[in-house]
Amino acid sequence: MMSEARRKTSLFLCGCSTHISDTIDLKAVSEWAKKRGDINVIEIHNLLCSPDGKKFFAESLAKNKPDNIIVAACSPKMHEKTFQDIAEEAGINMSHVQMANIREHVSWVTKDKEKAIVKAEALINASLKRVMLAEDLEKHSMEIVSEILIIGGGIAGIEAALTASTAGRKVYIVEKNISLGGTIIQTEEIAPNMECSPCLLAPRLSEVRDDPNITVITNAEVTDVLGFYGNFVAKIRKRARYVDDSCIGCEACFEVCPVTLDSEFHLGLGTRKAIYTLFSGSVPAVAVIDKGNCKHFIDNSCDACVAACPFGSINFDEKDEDIELNVGSILIATGYNNGEVSQFDRLGYGKIENVYTLPEFERIASSNGPSNGEIKLKNDKKPSSVAVVHCAGSLCDEGIPYCSGVCCIGAAKVGELVRKQIPDAKVFNIHNDLVFAGPKENAFFKKQVEEGTQFIKCSDLETIEIRGKDGKILVEGDGFSPIKVDMVVLSTGMTPAPGTVELAEMLNVDLENDGFFKADHELLHATGTSLDGVYIAGCAAGPCNVATSVTRAKSAIGDAISKLVPGREIELEMMTAIIDEEKCGGCKLCITVCPYKAIIYNEKENVSEVTEAICRGCGTCVASCPSGAAKAKHFTDEQIYAEIGGLLYG
Amino acid sequence: MAKPKVALYWCASCGGCDEAVVDLAENILDVVAAVDIILWPIAMDFKYKDIEAMEDGSIAVSFINGAIRTGEQKHIAELLRRKSGLVVAFGSCSSLGGIPALANLTSRRKIFDRSYHNSPTVVNPENIEPKMKASVDGHVLKLPEFFKTVYKLNDVIDVDYYLPGCPPTPELIANAVTAILEGKLPPKGAILSPDKSLCTSCDRNETKPEDVTISKIKRVIDIEVDPEKCFLAQGIICMGPATRDGCGQSCINGNMPCTGCFGPTDSCRDQGAKMIATLGAILEGDDENAVDKVIEGIVDPAGTFYRYAMSASLLGGARKEVENE
Numbered sequence: 011m012m013s014e015a016r017r018k019t020s021l022f023l024c025g026c027s028t029h030i031s032d033t034i035d036l037k038a039v040s041e042w043a044k045k046r047g048d049i050n051v052i053e054i055h056n057l058l059c060s061p062d063g064k065k066f067f068a069e070s071l072a073k074n075k076p077d078n079i080i081v082a083a084c085s086p087k088m089h090e091k092t093f094q095d096i097a098e099e100a101g102i103n104m105s106h107v108q109m110a111n112i113r114e115h116v117s118w119v120t121k122d123k124e125k126a127i128v129k130a131e132a133l134i135n136a137s138l139k140r141v142m143l144a145e146d147l148e149k150h151s152m153e154i155v156s157e158i159l160i161i162g163g164g165i166a167g168i169e170a171a172l173t174a175s176t177a178g179r180k181v182y183i184v185e186k187n188i189s190l191g192g193t194i195i196q197t198e199e200i201a202p203n204m205e206c207s208p209c210l211l212a213p214r215l216s217e218v219r220d221d222p223n224i225t226v227i228t229n230a231e232v233t234d235v236l237g238f239y240g241n242f243v244a245k246i247r248k249r250a251r252y253v254d255d256s257c258i259g260c261e262a263c264f265e266v267c268p269v270t271l272d273s274e275f276h277l278g279l280g281t282r283k284a285i286y287t288l289f290s291g292s293v294p295a296v297a298v299i300d301k302g303n304c305k306h307f308i309d310n311s312c313d314a315c316v317a318a319c320p321f322g323s324i325n326f327d328e329k330d331e332d333i334e335l336n337v338g339s340i341l342i343a344t345g346y347n348n349g350e351v352s353q354f355d356r357l358g359y360g361k362i363e364n365v366y367t368l369p370e371f372e373r374i375a376s377s378n379g380p381s382n383g384e385i386k387l388k389n390d391k392k393p394s395s396v397a398v399v400h401c402a403g404s405l406c407d408e409g410i411p412y413c414s415g416v417c418c419i420g421a422a423k424v425g426e427l428v429r430k431q432i433p434d435a436k437v438f439n440i441h442n443d444l445v446f447a448g449p450k451e452n453a454f455f456k457k458q459v460e461e462g463t464q465f466i467k468c469s470d471l472e473t474i475e476i477r478g479k480d481g482k483i484l485v486e487g488d489g490f491s492p493i494k495v496d497m498v499v500l501s502t503g504m505t506p507a508p509g510t511v512e513l514a515e516m517l518n519v520d521l522e523n524d525g526f527f528k529a530d531h532e533l534l535h536a537t538g539t540s541l542d543g544v545y546i547a548g549c550a551a552g553p554c555n556v557a558t559s560v561t562r563a564k565s566a567i568g569d570a571i572s573k574l575v576p577g578r579e580i581e582l583e584m585m586t587a588i589i590d591e592e593k594c595g596g597c598k599l600c601i602t603v604c605p606y607k608a609i610i611y612n613e614k615e616n617v618s619e620v621t622e623a624i625c626r627g628c629g630t631c632v633a634s635c636p637s638g639a640a641k642a643k644h645f646t647d648e649q650i651y652a653e654i655g656g657l658l659y660g
Numbered sequence: 661m662a663k664p665k666v667a668l669y670w671c672a673s674c675g676g677c678d679e680a681v682v683d684l685a686e687n688i689l690d691v692v693a694a695v696d697i698i699l700w701p702i703a704m705d706f707k708y709k710d711i712e713a714m715e716d717g718s719i720a721v722s723f724i725n726g727a728i729r730t731g732e733q734k735h736i737a738e739l740l741r742r743k744s745g746l747v748v749a750f751g752s753c754s755s756l757g758g759i760p761a762l763a764n765l766t767s768r769r770k771i772f773d774r775s776y777h778n779s780p781t782v783v784n785p786e787n788i789e790p791k792m793k794a795s796v797d798g799h800v801l802k803l804p805e806f807f808k809t810v811y812k813l814n815d816v817i818d819v820d821y822y823l824p825g826c827p828p829t830p831e832l833i834a835n836a837v838t839a840i841l842e843g844k845l846p847p848k849g850a851i852l853s854p855d856k857s858l859c860t861s862c863d864r865n866e867t868k869p870e871d872v873t874i875s876k877i878k879r880v881i882d883i884e885v886d887p888e889k890c891f892l893a894q895g896i897i898c899m900g901p902a903t904r905d906g907c908g909q910s911c912i913n914g915n916m917p918c919t920g921c922f923g924p925t926d927s928c929r930d931q932g933a934k935m936i937a938t939l940g941a942i943l944e945g946d947d948e949n950a951v952d953k954v955i956e957g958i959v960d961p962a963g964t965f966y967r968y969a970m971s972a973s974l975l976g977g978a979r980k981e982v983e984n985e
Binding site for chain 1: 855856857858859860865868869870871872873892900901902905924925926927928929934935937938940941942
């Protein structure tokens with residue numbers, strides 16, 4: 011309620027150079043204000059936001075000590091804070107400064123000078139009615155949490171973590187898979203420079219493992235995130251491995267495990283056991299038991315691994331673990347998913363032997379792959395000819411509508427890898443368009459042409475038909491003569507990582523139409539998101555190559571740590587929502603609508619409660635509270651009704 | 661000592677509020693023993709002129725139910741106000757306009773057209789309509805005015821307390837009467853029912869998930885209603901969250917959703933608008949069209965959201981241009 015003492019009101023009328031004073035007769039408004047009798051001080055200034063104007067404003071406050079201040083000037087978006095800050099310095103709570111926007115709402119849009127006066131008076135009256143009900147707003151601040159959560163342990167997540175650690179910051183990497191490495195570890199060599207991917211990654215993995223600033227949580231997922239920049243609480247569900255940390259990854263248990271399964275790491279081309287690691291030398295090295303397929307868990311019929319383990323590491327009783335992390339920023343580095351081609355019958359994928367996707371071919375050609383890097387056909391013979399189909403499943407409505415921009419170089423790499431093992435093999439790259447942007451990429455393309463890859467232009471890739479014929483594979487399409495080959499590689503594009511939509515909802519950040527995370531600003535803040543303190547890197551921010559992934563990661567983490575300086579205070583939202591427990595019916599609907607998960611249900615008292623440190627004051631709960639128990643500070647129903655009433659009824 | 665005098669009066673109402681007094685059952689004997697009923701048109705024969713003859717303020721309390729539709733109702737309300745120490749708006753219609761106030765969605769002209777001309781069961785070849793004054797063979801007949809708008813009681817007289825409900829429960833009535841007799845009254849203007857929403861006391865609130873979203877609105881005729889589960893969680897619009905507690909969950913116990921007869925809580929101005937705002941937040945659809953589709957499931961928006969509180973709503977009824985007389 012308005013206190014009786016809070017009665018003294020100052021009105022400042024700003025001419026905004028001539029922007030306001032040319033249209034609105036401020037003298038007339040001032041006369042009107044004087045006659046009202048409820049405005050104690052009326053001041054006119056030609057440009058209140060100028061240094062001279064601000065001084066004038068401050069001196070008037072010091073002299074007259076008003077309780078409420080109305081600044082009839084421009085939009086509150088322009089200078090509300092300017093005048094609130096000066097008022098605060100004069101010991102007047104910022105909530106008692108009310109702007110009446112007589113520039114955008116009156117002088118700029120009103121030709122009739124008489125009407126302009128009436129409108130200005132109505133707006134000032136509305137401001138007066140509202141400011142009379144203002145209650146002091148209390149400033150709260152808290153020290154930021156400088157730790158950072160990185161979701162995803164691929165190359166982007168790893169490089170981001172190492173960069174943050176160099177700055178002495180603590181980071182957590184939460185990885186869905188059982189060990190770090192992401193998709194880059196499934197590749198042998200990276201074009202155009204043909205760097206050895208495992209050699210590149212192995213020392214970085216060791217560094218991460220040994221870095222005291224980096225905590226790696228694998229086989230885990232983020233289940234919920236509360237809070238805001240500087241103070242997030244992330245809930246993590248860490249699935250049980252059933253093998254404890256004493257495991258060094260010696261693989262002794264693999265031999266004795268009786269269960270053989272398709273390996274996800276090899277994209278189904280190779281096998282693993284029910285106790286497994288992704289690859290030798292993984293970080294962490296600790297194996298995992300696949301509970302759903304392990305005979306111990308199915309019918310208690312086997313404990314071969316227990317006997318085989320030299321370290322006594324098997325622990326069938328291990329439980330899933332829930333971890334809560336308090337972090338200041340979150341970096342999304344969840345990578346991408348390989349484009350699907352199985353929906354295209356004409357491409358023969360999954361039906362014709364020796365038709366592979368590009369990622370599958372990468373596995374076949376990898377030294378840590380199912381054939382230890384030997385490129386061969388299903389019948390173990392070496393292929394004498396390979397056709398690579400570009401843009402498979404891309405640039406079409408049924409698949410990926412866009413160009414991923416990085417598959418062409420991968421597709422061109424097939425020839426390089428094939429010829430390394432089978433020098434006289436014929437390689438045909440069937441394409442409609444080629445993307446080799448940049449001098450090195452273009453040089454790589456030229457090298458492939460020189461070394462024998464035939465780049466064949468198809469006038470319409472949607473006409474490509476792949477069929478088995480006479481023990482070979484026939485590739486046909488518009489604009490080129492049919493070719494017969496032993497192996498076909500379909501160059502697939504990149505789609506958003508599985509779970510991207512759920513993660514975006516959980517974090518309350520926007521996605522692009524293509525499904526990848528949306529940048530805060532495409533040019534100036536490409537690794538930021540729509541939510542302060544949440545960043546994106548690697549392919550989570552859109553398809554890109556390894557170099558760009560890492561660059562994005564370092565950019566994002568640099569951005570994050572430049573803001574999260576330990577010891578720095580952040581001001582908390584002052585205009586939060588509050589729920590009156592005396593009035594709350596506990597209907598929980600505010601919990602449904604709160605985008606920040608700032609409201610919790612107190613079961614004992616049957617009321618909902620706002621966690622003020624998390625509330626951002628958006629007012630959604632206030633608007634939707636059906637019993638009127640939720641109130642937005644500084645935007646109470648009473649204030650808004652008073653303002654509307656003041657505008658409509660004088 | 662003389663027993664306190666009590667008047668019970670009905671305006672535009674269905675009689676259910678009076679029935680609720682009868683529903684006090686044997687407790688009514690205590691009431692009758694404690695007070696002197698001097699006016700109760702539905703049950704006993706009294707004359708208005710006797711009331712008019714009474715001294716101002718001599719009636720301890722008048723319980724007035726029903727909305728104000730006619731000049732007569734306004735007249736008696738004013739009379740009782742003058743003669744009474746306390747006036748209690750009894751029931752939803754008196755407090756908020758109630759069902760009769762749904763007529764504010766149409767106009768007096770349209771109501772007359774329907775009732776005196778167009779209704780299939782009406783035979784009115786001379787197109788006679790009620791008039792406030794008519795002369796027949798030199799005799800003047802006067803009728804009360806049929807107002808353009810249905811008012812709630814406090815639109816026409818000062819009201820001391822409100823007993824919400826359609827009708828108020830015997831328990832609330834007994835509590836109110838006891839409080840009045842014992843002089844233990846809350847501040848003037850109070851609504852004599854808890855100032856929290858129905859969810860507070862609803863047994864089903866426990867079954868409401870923290871993430872209630874509705875992707876298809878259902879009516880009780882569409883599904884077999886789970887008798888344990890929160891109606892909103894079943895996709896049925898229940899006005900409970902936007903409705904004051906105190907009814908003892910009569911409808912919920914009958915496996916029917918709350919329709920809002922207790923009106924809003926103190927901190928809410930417009931019950932219907934509030935419920936619409938709430939639904940706006942929890943209705944789910946991927947795009948505008950999908951949301952429109954969900955909204956199509958609300959068959960009778962006015963009757964759903966404003967069944968009892970139309971006179972108290974911010975908009976007050978239909979747009980003014982329908983009032984085209």
